[in-house]
Amino acid sequence: MKLDVNVLRYLSKDDFRVLTAVEMGMRNHEIVPSELVDRIAGLKHGGTYKVLKNLLKYKLLHHDRSKYDGFRLTYLGYDFLAIKTLVNRGVFTGVGRQIGVGKESDIFEVAQEDGTILAMKLHRLGRTSFRAVKSKRDYLRHRSSFSWLYLSRLAALKEFAFMKALEEHDFPVPKAIDCNRHCVIMSLVQGYPMVQVKQLQNPETIFEKIIGIVVRLAEHGLIHCDFNEFNIMIDDEEKITMIDFPQMVSVSHQNAQMYFDRDIECIFKFFRKRFNISFQEDRDDETEVEVDENSRPSFYDITKDANALDRELEASGFTKKEQNDLDKFIEGGLEKSTDSDEDEESDDEEQTFVSNEEGSLNEMESLQLQEEEQKRSDEVEAEVELDDNEK
Numbered sequence: 001m002k003l004d005v006n007v008l009r010y011l012s013k014d015d016f017r018v019l020t021a022v023e024m025g026m027r028n029h030e031i032v033p034s035e036l037v038d039r040i041a042g043l044k045h046g047g048t049y050k051v052l053k054n055l056l057k058y059k060l061l062h063h064d065r066s067k068y069d070g071f072r073l074t075y076l077g078y079d080f081l082a083i084k085t086l087v088n089r090g091v092f093t094g095v096g097r098q099i100g101v102g103k104e105s106d107i108f109e110v111a112q113e114d115g116t117i118l119a120m121k122l123h124r125l126g127r128t129s130f131r132a133v134k135s136k137r138d139y140l141r142h143r144s145s146f147s148w149l150y151l152s153r154l155a156a157l158k159e160f161a162f163m164k165a166l167e168e169h170d171f172p173v174p175k176a177i178d179c180n181r182h183c184v185i186m187s188l189v190q191g192y193p194m195v196q197v198k199q200l201q202n203p204e205t206i207f208e209k210i211i212g213i214v215v216r217l218a219e220h221g222l223i224h225c226d227f228n229e230f231n232i233m234i235d236d237e238e239k240i241t242m243i244d245f246p247q248m249v250s251v252s253h254q255n256a257q258m259y260f261d262r263d264i265e266c267i268f269k270f271f272r273k274r275f276n277i278s279f280q281e282d283r284d285d286e287t288e289v290e291v292d293e294n295s296r297p298s299f300y301d302i303t304k305d306a307n308a309l310d311r312e313l314e315a316s317g318f319t320k321k322e323q324n325d326l327d328k329f330i331e332g333g334l335e336k337s338t339d340s341d342e343d344e345e346s347d348d349e350e351q352t353f354v355s356n357e358e359g360s361l362n363e364m365e366s367l368q369l370q371e372e373e374q375k376r377s378d379e380v381e382a383e384v385e386l387d388d389n390e391k
């Protein structure tokens with residue numbers, strides 16, 4: 001998707017005030033009625049309506065008249081809120097080129113004042129086409145409050161928390177810098193995903209190292225669950241960095257062994273195919289590098305400390321409830337490995353959040369506007385929990 005940050009420069013304080021008002025309204029409304037936006041924003045002389053038009057022009061909002069006249073944030077609008085907040089905090093000063101696009105994220109370079117380049121990951125849960133996420137939606141249909149906005153925020157928070165905790169325990173991960181809404185800022189990894197690498201100087205060493213990471217993760221109580229050539233970066237010195245953590249689970253998860261074995265199998269398969277490492281089962285070609293298939297680690301034999309990273313995770317503010325909410329969503333998609341699948345078409349024309357709660361006027365009245373007024377600031381965290389019932 002396009003992220004024209006130049007627009008940021010043209011947006012005034014009032015523009016952000018109204019954008020934030022829509023974000024707040026979305027806590028209780030799929031579509032936020034214009035009058036409510038106006039009341040939360042509190043601009044004088046009908047100023048809100050002019051601003052709304054401006055925000056629409058830049059596609060930061062989506063205008064919906066299907067049930068009543070109202071607005072909702074687009075992904076771009078949500079991006080801008082996060083970017084503005086992080087820029088205000090002094091985390092970075094400008095956004096550069098896009099360096100990655102995942103099924104449920106966009107990665108950009110961002111620059112700090114002193115020229116340091118960092119990576120910005122914008123989570124986009126629910127971006128994939130309706131068909132692609134239908135199984136997840138079905139899974140969630142009868143569960144309480146979810147929205148893509150909320151889930152994307154949780155995915156970012158979880159990723160940030162795990163990255164920090166893993167770093168504390170000397171795992172090779174990017175340095176977690178900051179996090180706001182659906183956006184994670186981390187150090188830029190020099191190198192490329194393993195999937196792009198055709199040759200290695202020491203394939204066996206790298207192989208052993210990578211398998212070692214999976215094992216050590218389990219010893220620390222965690223399974224990556226999407227550990228494959230797309231989520232392992234390698235640089236010219238053949239240094240490994242693992243990325244992409246929103247789907248990690250604990251070793252006490254009921255399917256832990258299956259996820260562990262799958263991560264291990266992905267690595268075996270990739271190295272077998274790409275670098276001709278052979279295992280005992282297909283050892284006929286003498287020129288191949290041999291690795292003992294019996295060295296395949298067994299989940300059962302690993303001494304696992306399910307609480308090893310708990311302290312760090314708790315310190316990050318990622319609560320058990322949030323963990324549960326996110327897990328319910330992600331597990332719907334965990335059954336198949338996400339990255340290695342063929343990409344499904346993405347829903348480009350409408351980068352908005354999917355949710356279907358109708359806001360009623362009564363609800364609107366019950367909104368505690370005064371409290372909202374107080375909380376209003378660029379730093380506000382929108383905890384949007386909308387109902388995700390099918391229409």
Ligand code: ADP
Pocket residue numbers: 099100101102103104105106107119121174186187188189190192193230231243244245339
């Ligand atoms: P997704 O969850 O969508 O798969 P990832 O975190 O795997 O997102 O990132 C997608 C791609 O973006 C990666 O394959 C990699 O090429 C690039 N990328 C992600 N994080 C970084 C980083 N910190 N530094 C450099 N490139 C990155």
Ligand code: MG
Pocket residue numbers: 102230231244339
């Ligand atoms: Mg990935």
